[in-house]
Amino acid sequence: MSARAAKDIVALQAALAAEQAASYGYGIIGSHLDGRRFTAAAADCLAHERARDSLTAMLTARGAQPRPAAAAYRLPIAVRTSEAALSLAVTLERRVAAAYLGLVAVPDRALQRFAAQNMRESAVRAARWSGKTEPFPGLPSSSLR
Amino acid sequence: MVAEPTRRLALAAAAAGSLTLAGCTGFRALGPVPKLGADVAALERAIAGEELMVARYAVLFGFGVTGKHSAHLVEQALAVVTAIHAEHQAHLAQLRSRLVLPPRLATARPRPSPTPPSLPAGTRNLLAALAAAETAASDRLIGSVPGAPPALAQLLASIAAAEAAHVVLLDRPKAAR
Numbered sequence A: 001m002s003a004r005a006a007k008d009i010v011a012l013q014a015a016l017a018a019e020q021a022a023s024y025g026y027g028i029i030g031s032h033l034d035g036r037r038f039t040a041a042a043a044d045c046l047a048h049e050r051a052r053d054s055l056t057a058m059l060t061a062r063g064a065q066p067r068p069a070a071a072a073y074r075l076p077i078a079v080r081t082s083e084a085a086l087s088l089a090v091t092l093e094r095r096v097a098a099a100y101l102g103l104v105a106v107p108d109r110a111l112q113r114f115a116a117q118n119m120r121e122s123a124v125r126a127a128r129w130s131g132k133t134e135p136f137p138g139l140p141s142s143s144l145r
Numbered sequence B: 001m002v003a004e005p006t007r008r009l010a011l012a013a014a015a016a017g018s019l020t021l022a023g024c025t026g027f028r029a030l031g032p033v034p035k036l037g038a039d040v041a042a043l044e045r046a047i048a049g050e051e052l053m054v055a056r057y058a059v060l061f062g063f064g065v066t067g068k069h070s071a072h073l074v075e076q077a078l079a080v081v082t083a084i085h086a087e088h089q090a091h092l093a094q095l096r097s098r099l100v101l102p103p104r105l106a107t108a109r110p111r112p113s114p115t116p117p118s119l120p121a122g123t124r125n126l127l128a129a130l131a132a133a134e135t136a137a138s139d140r141l142i143g144s145v146p147g148a149p150p151a152l153a154q155l156l157a158s159i160a161a162a163e164a165a166h167v168v169l170l171d172r173p174k175a176a177r
Helices: A003-031 A035-061 A082-099 A109-130 B007-022 B037-063 B071-097 B103-108 B123-144 B150-171
Strands: none
Touching (some): A003 A109, A035 A109, A082 A109, A109 B123, A109 B150, B037 B071, B071 B123, B071 B150, B123 B150
16 A cells, blocks of 8 residues: 555544544434434434545545444543533534544545535534634644744 | 644745756756645635635724614624634634745735625625625635645635634524524
8 A cells, every 4th residue: 555545544544533433422412402402413413424434435445444433432521411412512523623634634635625524514513512613623723823 | 633834844945946946057957847836826815815804804893783783683793703803814824824935026926905895784684795705715715625735735624614614603693503
């Protein structure tokens, strides 16, 4: 495998791991919400599952073994209330956006585009859940000048 | 995983290389033309787009947000617009910090300050027009990501994401779900 292809695989696996964790997390989030918020959580969960499946297919198409999801994840926020569920959603979206950063920077242009679009979707969902925006979604402050 | 911010260096090196090599032994010694083209063009487009966004929001502070709406809506809209304006200024500063041109080239290309298209009257119309501008800006930025060098691709993608997130607040200044 070329160095370029290896880079693609590493970045795809990182994005996949984040999408798997988000798919798991949204199950928990949904169980603490009702009405319109539940519907929104279900839709967001589906979006992450779709992204996860696309990433899995991209890895398989490149002859790589997609790393399987964990049976359970230690959530960054203990969720017992609907408020906590909302903060978990925001946290997961921020992690997903950051996880696509590697894929945005690979040489493969189709992967770059896919990653940028998914970063954007994550930032939009984070804004919907939090009612706030951040100037540089996904970017660590260390990369800013 | 953030790509090394090498843009500054790369541009400076390309520019310096083209100058020193020009005085040397002949055509073959020039080697390939320094790659100052596509990356710089993408960055300059992004800068021009962001300047226009900043100007668009700045206009609002000149005459305020008006219309036959409740004071409450106007107040919320102003808070949203102020926050977004600040984010655009941060975008512009980041983008500009990555564009380093040799002094002669930079001064040879003065940029007129952008005049934003006029905005419609009424708070709701105004927010809708801003949302449309944000969406268009985000799409343009996404389009410039493929093929951009790593660090610039990451910055452009992040700003594209931020512009799209602005639309959420402009659509519903009352905020969250």
